[in-house]
Amino acid sequence: MTRFQKKLWIGLLIMTLLTPLGILLPQKFKAEGAWGEWGTDKLEKLLGHVPEGLKRWAGLWKSPIPDYNFGGEGASMTLQVFSYIVSGLLGIGICAFVAYMISRFMARHGK
């Protein structure tokens, strides 16, 4: 790894440690989730019902760490912040690894 690349990785790690801002600021400014990404309970509140097709497919995939939070919905902010950082570290590690492996097989010397 070159010195420049090392610097970039340090930058990425610092960014990852700062990611809790991405949940703390929305909480502070009373902002909700993204438009169009409501859960079925929120849709029930918005519309008074959940569209049938949406209800059928919404629970299709049970991800291991839903919402980057392994404490579940009722988790304390401390646990959420911790989960968020751990998810960030896992995420950048796995993304980098997968992207590296895929591109490693495509790349050649001297191009």
Added chain:
Amino acid sequence: MHIPDGYLSPQTYLPLYGVSIGFWTIAQRKLKKQLSLKHVPYLAMAAAFSFVIMMFNIPIPGGTTGHAVGAAIIAILLGPWTAVLAVSVVLMIQALLFGDGGITALGANCFNMAVVMPFVSYGIFKLVKGKTARGSRIVVAAFLAGYLGLVVAALFTAFEFGIQPLIAAGANGRPLYAPYPLSVALPAMVLEHLFPFGVVEGLVTMLLLKYFLKHEPDLVYAVLDSSPNR
């Protein structure tokens, strides 16, 4: 901008899977031809960067949240086809591991954020930059690339949401999938990305490009791209 499962009808998500698979196939062919080994570590970092920048949810006080995607700077630094690959990997891992974006909607999400966005951003960057390789014009080009790239990606996403009530309704006439029509989805998503989310993407793109031009100018694909042997 990550469409969850259940919001898109099969008539929408299946064709968009097809389109994304088409782009992945072309990307793989292109990269096999042009990707250099020295770019591999940067491609890995690009994916990590896109993942982490999407974790920074930006609040609109009392409203919704949104985030930058990072696809514009990746397209400028490493080329749009590389960005297709890097951002698609990220969206796949977000969906599988963190439930961010649906499995059925993965093709659509990849189309919006990993295909539309890098190509729009790259096109705008080249167009505004013109023949200059330095100076203030390139900075403006980078900002607009990020800004408009994200806004256009949001426009496509809003369109996919908004056509659902037209495509599929239940026996009682109520929409089966995403409930809001184009008249609601388009302004809601486009306005919030015009301000503030797009501005953040623009600034991130601009600042990172300045950093790379200063420290590793030979890496910047969109500047080298005009040389004859590319």
